[in-house]
Amino acid sequence: MTPQERFAVNLRKVRTEAGVSQEELGHLCDLHRTEVSLLERAGREPRMATIIKLAGALNTSVSILCEGVSWLPKAHRFDVKRPPRS
Amino acid sequence: MTPQERFAVNLRKVRTEAGVSQEELGHLCDLHRTEVSLLERAGREPRMATIIKLAGALNTSVSILCEGVSWLPKAHRFDVKRPPRS
């Protein structure tokens, strides 16, 4: 599982729980609807501005969107935890 | 003040307080030395993987690196707070 796959899961979870469509979310944070779709399908890796926009539009925090992803400096690799099965 | 300017301030503050050089930090998180320099001079806007790498290498969190930057969905603009003067 890659960092963007975990981000995708987090984003979709937060968005659906907020009851917002991809298109509404895109409008809220000035992102194109296809970009939101790609992010939720782990097709893209968001930049800082994108993460902060999404967090603000969904009234959540960047930590929650990045939850489960960390970096192990000594091992020089990511540590991506599997999301809790809904 | 732009989001990346605020990120630059946050990054430099955390790095210097950790007593790490740009080059050491770059090695810890597999980033080039010049990239760390650019980020601290607000010349670049980091991606998610970059932010998480930096946070992991500096033993901090993404929230701290993104501190002071938020998105106002209704106003369709960022809200960047000035960092506390050291």
Add this chain to the structure above:
DNA sequence: CCCTGCTGTAGCCTAATGTCTGTAGAGGTT
């Protein structure tokens, strides 16, 4: 004085993000 460590900065390159348009399918409602 020379040497070393740290940082700034310019340039070039590749790969990626983000924008936009359009098409298509699934599911629900009337």
Add this chain to the structure above:
DNA sequence: AACCTCTACAGACATTAGGCTACAGCAGGG
């Protein structure tokens, strides 16, 4: 049936992140 909403997905495009090399400056220490 037709209609609507949401989403997936393609292709094309401009902009940018990040890697790399190289050179310069500036401090401190021998």
